[in-house]
Each structure stands twice: as structure tokens, then as C-alpha cells.
Amino acid sequence: MKNLIIAGIITLLATSASANSWTTTGRVVAIDPVYTKINQQQPKNVCRNVEVPVYGTRQGNGASGGDVLGGMIIGGLLGGTATGKDQGAAIGAIIGGAIAAENKKGSKQVITGYRTERKCHTEYYNTNATVINEYDITYKVDGQHFVIRVNRRQGEQAWLGQSRRFRVSYQLLN
Numbered sequence: 001m002k003n004l005i006i007a008g009i010i011t012l013l014a015t016s017a018s019a020n021s022w023t024t025t026g027r028v029v030a031i032d033p034v035y036t037k038i039n040q041q042q043p044k045n046v047c048r049n050v051e052v053p054v055y056g057t058r059q060g061n062g063a064s065g066g067d068v069l070g071g072m073i074i075g076g077l078l079g080g081t082a083t084g085k086d087q088g089a090a091i092g093a094i095i096g097g098a099i100a101a102e103n104k105k106g107s108k109q110v111i112t113g114y115r116t117e118r119k120c121h122t123e124y125y126n127t128n129a130t131v132i133n134e135y136d137i138t139y140k141v142d143g144q145h146f147v148i149r150v151n152r153r154q155g156e157q158a159w160l161g162q163s164r165r166f167r168v169s170y171q172l173l174n
Contacts, residue, residue, distance in 0.1 A: 021169030026141030028162040031155065036133035039126055047120040056112035141166050 135155025138147050150158070 020171075021167055023165060023167050024142055026139040026146070026164055026166050028137055028158055028160055028164070029140045029145065030136075030138035031158055031160065032136045032138070033132040033155070034134040034136055034149065035130050037128060037130050040129055041124040042127050043122050043124055045120055046123050047118055049116050050119050051114045052117045053111045054113045054115055055109050058108055058110045139164060139166070142168065 132152060132155075134149055134151055135158065136147050136149050137155065137158050138145055
């Protein structure tokens with residue numbers, strides 16, 4: 001255990017003896033944007049004219065005599081067959097005539113014409129664009145030039161002549 005502690009102290013002293021650092025100031029001497037190509041979708045509004053039906057209500061003309069007579073005959077036949085009596089046939093004829101008259105009486109929706117409307121929608125298409133993604137900032141520190149690549153936000157906040165603090169260190173390599 002004693003040997004382990006002595007070895008740790010020797011390593012600590014050797015490391016601190018071979019590495020030396022200090023703080024100094026540097027200035028921004030160049031700011032260069034780094035461009036990246038991207039593929040992005042662009043919206044496009046597309047419009048065209050389309051024909052749209054116009055609806056109207058058409059009133060029925062009412063049942064003709066032939067319509068009512070046909071309904072009565074069919075109703076009478078069905079009523080007589082179902083009951084086997086003349087009274088059933090008479091009731092069936094009355095009901096059949098009434099149904100035929102009602103069917104022709106009502107109004108219905110019909111297409112009365114067409115009108116032109118402009119319909120629009122958004123379509124997307126791919127485009128290639130070149131955008132600034134990062135910046136290479138060149139600093140002059142103690143007579144030396146160093147280039148550091150930073151993200152876009154940091155690069156946009158930098159300006160020529162801006163002063164920054166640096167920690168400079170030298171280490172002996174074996």
C-alpha cells in the first residue's frame with residue numbers, strides 16, 4: 001500500500017513538471033462561413049378551375065290517371081291474392097292508388113347546371129440549397145494563428161477584433 005501511494009505522488013509530480021499552462025488573450029482576425037448542401041421541401045400553391053354541379057329542387061307533376069290506375073290494379077291483385085276475398089282486393093286497390101299518387105307528388109334534387117370554381121391546394125417539391133451551418137474563426141494568440149470551428153450561433157455572434165481568453169498549455173511528449 002505504501003508503494004502505491006509513493007507511485008501516485010511520483011506520477012503527479014512528473015505530470016505537473018512536464019505540463020505547463022497559462023492564460024492569455026487572443027483576437028478574432030478572420031471569420032469564414034462553412035457551407036453545407038441540404039435538400040429541403042418547398043411549398044407551392046397549385047390552382048385550377050373545376051366544374052361544380054349546381055343543384056336545384058324540381059317539383060313533381062303529380063300522378064297521372066294511368067299511374068293511379070296502375071297502382072290500384074296492382075294493389076287489388078296483391079290484396080285479393082293475400083286475403084282471398086274481394087274486400088282485401090278493394091283495400092289493396094285503394095292503398096296501391098294512394099302510393100302511386102304519393103310517389104309522383106314530391107320534389108327532388110336535380111342538377112340544374114354547372115359553375116366554374118377555382119380550387120387550390122399545396123404541393124411540395126424538393127430543392128437543393130446551400131446554407132451556412134458552421135463558422136471557422138481564426139484567432140491570433142501570442143503571435144500564432146489558430147482556427148476553431150464553431151456552430152452557427154457562435155459564429156454569428158463573433159466579430160473581427162473581438163477579444164477572447166485562452167488557456168495555453170505545453171506538454172512534453174515522450
